[in-house]
Amino acid sequence: MLQEAGPAKARALAREHHTRFYLELPNYVGNLRRFGFDDDDFTGGGSVRLVDAIVAWGDADAIRRRVQEHHAAGADHVAIQPLVANRGLGLDQLRELATVLTGS
Numbered sequence: 001m002l003q004e005a006g007p008a009k010a011r012a013l014a015r016e017h018h019t020r021f022y023l024e025l026p027n028y029v030g031n032l033r034r035f036g037f038d039d040d041d042f043t044g045g046g047s048v049r050l051v052d053a054i055v056a057w058g059d060a061d062a063i064r065r066r067v068q069e070h071h072a073a074g075a076d077h078v079a080i081q082p083l084v085a086n087r088g089l090g091l092d093q094l095r096e097l098a099t100v101l102t103g104s
Contacts, residue, residue, distance in 0.1 A: 010057035015045030017083045018055055055083070060100040067101060 022028040023042050032041070032050065041047040046054075056066035063080075070078045080097060082090025 007057075010055075011048060011051045013083060014051050014055040014057065019046035019051055060096055063097060064100045 023046060029042060032054075035053075037047075037050055037053075041050040045051075056063045067078050067080070080094070080101075082093040082097075084090045084093065
């Protein structure tokens, strides 16, 4: 997840820090194919469609909505991994999201 409101910047960061790595792993690409993604989705670090499907980005409320979508679709848990431009741990993002996601 990325707390970045601008679509172009969010997708660029997602590609740099996340999708590019996973798209080099055959097991991940195989799973994504089973979800309906194809060769066009795997080039350049991932298509817009692919990046938007696997990386939640935006403000805390947008990320909360994405987590809720996963729960509504049947997930019993959702893992959150902050992606930050400086490759830090994202502890500030996790603290903010903890409040938004738990309501406390």
